[in-house]
Amino acid sequence: MEAINRKKRESFSQSNLGIWTARKSAEFLLSLIESGPRYYVLTPSFITSVASSIEGEINTAYVNRFHKHFGKSYMQHVRPYLFMKLYDRFSQLPLVLSNFKYQLNTDDGRVRGILNLFEIRNRMLHIKHLWHAGDIIENEHGDTVDFEFHEPNHPDPYKGSKDDFPSIGELQMYMKYFNEFVPKFANISSTITRKNFNPEGWFVRIE
Numbered sequence: 001m002e003a004i005n006r007k008k009r010e011s012f013s014q015s016n017l018g019i020w021t022a023r024k025s026a027e028f029l030l031s032l033i034e035s036g037p038r039y040y041v042l043t044p045s046f047i048t049s050v051a052s053s054i055e056g057e058i059n060t061a062y063v064n065r066f067h068k069h070f071g072k073s074y075m076q077h078v079r080p081y082l083f084m085k086l087y088d089r090f091s092q093l094p095l096v097l098s099n100f101k102y103q104l105n106t107d108d109g110r111v112r113g114i115l116n117l118f119e120i121r122n123r124m125l126h127i128k129h130l131w132h133a134g135d136i137i138e139n140e141h142g143d144t145v146d147f148e149f150h151e152p153n154h155p156d157p158y159k160g161s162k163d164d165f166p167s168i169g170e171l172q173m174y175m176k177y178f179n180e181f182v183p184k185f186a187n188i189s190s191t192i193t194r195k196n197f198n199p200e201g202w203f204v205r206i207e
Helices: 002-015 017-035 037-082 086-097 109-125 159-163 168-185
Strands: 102-104 134-138 144-149 203-205
Touching: 017 037, 017 168, 037 086, 037 109, 037 168, 086 102, 086 109, 109 168
Parallel strands: none
Antiparallel strands: 102 203, 134 144
16 A cells, blocks of 8 residues: 555656646735735746646646657657747647647637737746846835836836736636646546547647
């Protein structure tokens, strides 16, 4: 009995611990953001946590499928897929797992929402850092609350990101998409090849 429990713990820590941690972080961050405007600054952290959870599920699906077919040598075969852009990795997933029987349904609102989430994540995280002359604005407690850039200057690299922060309603929608994504994709590497597989709108069959 002890050996069985140890095996289960090892499997969990290898494939799902990072996903579980990112999911719990996203839930906690969203609860803070919902509690008041002062926590809206945590939006990039929430977006990153949700996107990381989805990315983890996608990567695990590839790993499980290639490990099933190639055993211990799976890594050399799956590596190119794990280093694809996340958008492409998600789009290619059903094609690879289903032997080209299904493709991602980009007309589905959940799929479009997740693809948009990836774009927001990239816009928030992949900022080019340049030297900018400006003034630091502090509140009465000495905490930094904003920056005022001098003119002429390089464009504020963060202004677009701050102005484009999703609303709380949109953040809640991304969390809803994620909660619907998990049960469908948790075992997708094996379920998508079954004769009775139900795409549930996530995928469309290739004729």
